[in-house]
Amino acid sequence: xxxxxxxxxxxxxxxxxxxxxxxxxxxxxxxxxxxxxxxxxxxxxxxxxxxxxxxxxxxxxxxxxxxxxxxxxxxxxxxxxxxxxxxxxxxxxxxxxxxxxxxxxxxxxxxxxxxxxxxxxxxxxxxxxxxxxxxxxxxxxxxxxxxxxxxxxxxxxxxxxxxxxxxxxxxxxxxxxxxxxxxxxxxxxxxxxxxxxxxxxxxxxxxxxxxxxxxxxxxxxxxxxxxxxxxxxxxxxxxxxxxxxxxxxxxxxxxxxxxxxxxxxxxxxxxxxxxxx
Numbered sequence: 635x636x637x638x639x640x641x642x643x644x645x646x647x648x649x650x651x652x653x654x655x656x657x658x659x660x661x662x663x664x665x666x667x668x669x670x671x672x673x674x675x676x677x678x679x680x681x682x683x684x685x686x687x688x689x690x691x692x693x694x695x696x697x698x699x700x701x702x703x704x705x706x707x708x709x710x711x712x713x714x715x716x717x718x719x720x721x722x723x724x725x726x727x728x729x730x731x732x733x734x735x736x737x738x739x740x741x742x743x744x745x746x747x748x749x750x751x752x753x754x755x756x757x758x759x760x761x762x763x764x765x766x767x768x769x770x771x772x773x774x775x776x777x778x779x780x781x782x783x784x785x786x787x788x789x790x791x792x793x794x795x796x797x798x799x800x801x802x803x804x805x806x807x808x809x810x811x812x813x814x815x816x817x818x819x820x821x822x823x824x825x826x827x828x829x830x831x832x833x834x835x836x837x838x839x840x841x842x843x844x845x846x847x848x849x850x851x852x853x854x855x856x857x858x859x860x861x862x863x864x865x866x867x868x869x870x871x872x873x874x875x876x877x878x879x880x881x882x883x884x885x886x887x888x889x890x891x892x893x894x895x896x897x898x899x900x901x902x903x904x905x906x907x908x909x910x911x
Contacts, residue, residue, distance in 0.1 A: 638869030639896065641667045644862065646764075648774045649809035652858050656808075657878070659861075659871040660895060664884050667866065668899050671906040673883055674720040676734065681794045682720070684741050684833065685777065686711050688792060689759045691751060692778065699751035704742050741794055741833040748836055755781045763816040769863075772855055776813050779825075786826035789813050793830055797837035806830060807841055814843050815851035824848045871895075 644651075644666065655662040664670045690707045691699055712728055712735060715721045726734055745751075757779045764773035778790040789810060798806050810828040818824045829840040865871045875890045883906055885891050887898035 640869050641866040643866045644770065646771045646773050647855070647859060647862075648772070649812040650774070652812065652855065653809055655858060655862055658874045658882075659865055660873045660888060661882060661884055662862075663865070663871040663895075664887070664898055664902070670884070670898060670902040673906055674723055676724060677794065679718075679720045679724060679726075680734065680738060680741070681792075682718075683711060683715065683738055684794050685760075685792055687738070687742055688745060689777075692754060692756050692759055696752045696754075699754075701743070701746055704746070708739060708742060744833045744836045745792075745831065748831055748833075748838060754778075757781055757787070763813070763820045765816055765819040767855065767859070770859060772812070772816060774809075774813055774816060776817070779817070782826055784826070787817060787821060787823065788827045788829060789817060789825045790829045790831065793832045794834060795832065796834045797830075797832035797839060803839055803841075806839065810841075811843060811847065812851055812855070814848045815855075818848060 641663065651662070651666055654666065665672050687704065687707050690711070691704055694703055712730065715726070716728060726732065729735070758776070759778055761776040761779050762773070763776060764771050776789055777792055780788050780790060782788050791810060791813075793806075807828060807830070810830065814825050814828060824843060824845060827840055827842050829838060831838050873888060873890050879885060879888070879890065882888070884898060884902070885893070886905070887893040887895050887901070889895065
């Protein structure tokens with residue numbers, strides 16, 4: 635009987651990686667432990683570009699954060715985009731009429747319908763936060779940290795997809811709760827609000843996190859890290875079959891579809907055809 639392979643336990647986690655493990659432990663292993671090729675997608679890259687434009691916009695003096703400035707920044711980002719590896723992999727062009735860039739403009743225009751950037755008071759943009767948890771560290775990047783009228787922190791995150799149905803809002807807030815906990819460790823106080831801006835349909839989702847729920851994130855993170863550590867030590871990473879499996883690049887190596895996970899490390903670089911990041 636062949637024993638299962640063991641893997642090194644990660645020394646750092648992020649809210650997105652925690653979400654990835656909760657979504658599918660085996661895919662987490664492929665991407666975050668074995669570092670197999672993780673192909674970029676149009677939607678993910680679109681999010682990167684929109685985030686880049688909005689970050690630059692909010693770094694301008696408040697009076698300069700106009701739609702005209704956004705168009706100028708769009709042109710700047712579009713001009714430099716060919717330098718991105720993802721741009722080349724996705725075979726995009728700099729043609730302003732390409733559907734990719736048309737969508738980017740629409741998303742940025744929708745942002746202006748959701749809030750007035752001239753009155754936003756950003757404390758930081760793309761803020762890196764981290765906290766040592768002993769055996770590992772929890773780290774992440776907050777899209778935007780700002781102050782409300784009372785001087786309290788607010789964490790804002792941009793999403794280029796559609797807003798969730800009411801019964802899925804809590805799911806979308808899971809990562810934000812981890813950022814709230816990190817914010818408390820870094821800044822000494824929890825944010826007063828967590829806000830998601832869904833630019834696809836122009837809807838905002840906001841919650842005011844209870845202090846006990848913020849503090850609970852410590853237990854949550856430690857429990858998930860424990861599960862990851864056990865998986866690495868035993869070599870057993872479970873699967874979660876669902877609708878997203880249809881879009882998974884690793885389906886052919888998943889036991890749910892008759893695949894052999896031990897073959898992924900050798901075959902994925904050839905089959906998927908991109909280098910690990």
